[in-house]
Amino acid sequence: MQRFLCSLALSLLLIQPGLAADDSTSTREINYLLEFVASSGCTFIRNGDDHASPEAADHLRLKYSRGKRYVNSAEQFIDRLATASSWSGAPYTVNCQGTSQTSAQWLHRALADYRKASAASDAPATP
16 A cells, blocks of 8 residues: 555656646746737627727636636637636627637637747757
8 A cells, every 4th residue: 555655646746747837838828818819909799899909808817817727728718718708608709800700710720820839939940
């Protein structure tokens, strides 16, 4: 039994750094998405009302601060907090330069672009 407990403790210690890295990455990605929303200049439609992008970002920050325990990744942030009204269930839409789309589509694309740019900047330079 003691051997089992020692093995379990060692396993948890080895796993913990990976969890911290994932959490750090998720937090960095979510913060990027919030800043992306704030600086987008797009109009957000929430429950039938138009909102400027800084106001929309503030609303999403509030939802995240209250619901972050339900979010373990940037995808979950988008899918669970940033795509629909928790009050009415109505999807959020975004109007950017005359093009309307759901916030889910828009934010998932922004996240993919961010990850692609991050991977490119992390890639070693070729001689």
